[in-house]
Amino acid sequence: MLIDTHCHLDFPIFDSWRDQALAQARAAGVGAIVVPGVTAEDWGRVLVLTTTRPEGIRLYPALGLHPCFMSEHRPEHLTRLAQLVSEHRSELVAIGEIGLDFQIEDYDAAAQTELLCDQLQIAREAELPVLLHVRKAHDQTLKLLRQLRLPRAGIVHAFSGSEQQAREYAKLGFKLGFGGAISYPRATRLRRLAAELPLEWLVLETDAPDMPLSRWRDEPNQPVRVAEVVRIIAELRKMEIEQVAQQTCSNALALLALA
Numbered sequence: 182m183l184i185d186t187h188c189h190l191d192f193p194i195f196d197s198w199r200d201q202a203l204a205q206a207r208a209a210g211v212g213a214i215v216v217p218g219v220t221a222e223d224w225g226r227v228l229v230l231t232t233t234r235p236e237g238i239r240l241y242p243a244l245g246l247h248p249c250f251m252s253e254h255r256p257e258h259l260t261r262l263a264q265l266v267s268e269h270r271s272e273l274v275a276i277g278e279i280g281l282d283f284q285i286e287d288y289d290a291a292a293q294t295e296l297l298c299d300q301l302q303i304a305r306e307a308e309l310p311v312l313l314h315v316r317k318a319h320d321q322t323l324k325l326l327r328q329l330r331l332p333r334a335g336i337v338h339a340f341s342g343s344e345q346q347a348r349e350y351a352k353l354g355f356k357l358g359f360g361g362a363i364s365y366p367r368a369t370r371l372r373r374l375a376a377e378l379p380l381e382w383l384v385l386e387t388d389a390p391d392m393p394l395s396r397w398r399d400e401p402n403q404p405v406r407v408a409e410v411v412r413i414i415a416e417l418r419k420m421e422i423e424q425v426a427q428q429t430c431s432n433a434l435a436l437l438a439l440a
Contacts, residue, residue, distance in 0.1 A: 277312025311335035
């Protein structure tokens, strides 16, 4: 089984072809998809979508406030997040997508950091893992994680850090999400990490409809492409696809407690 640990299947772009996307993913061996929320407005949509049970594939919700949408977040949204986590604790598999993005224009590092700390605390109290979005802020994120020591760690989505940063995340129990970026030949450092880091640290993802693979760069990404991600990783590591699929599936199942 393949697991897409990060797919925004709730986004409106999928509305006219969501069933088709799920059918194609299922046919490619995808058995589970984690659907993270990014704003308070999205949470209801995520929860409704993930209560459906398409034949042969399971959808799992995560809820969070994404650092790229700071202008949409309000203080009361944190209160609402804590309430929803309490109400849906048995359904949620993570708090996310949350994190720090110091690459976006005119970012407010202090505001992002405060929001992340508040959400990490919610995750800590609920004993849930987190789905982290981190760009140009790995050292700052690692510092926060060392301070809080989350009981269930999480996934660094679309990992873009260094080998040393990868090792520091792994020490804290985190897995590293690899997706479409490794399909680009110029992504030499990322492809080397996908080839050389311990396979026990890796999980698969698409970030659909974003981060399309090189062969489909002009199309919306979709969960079926996780099958191409696992093929590329296997090729880079000179391993059988089944071995990579089995280990990354095991990694995701254990970390997220998927049932």
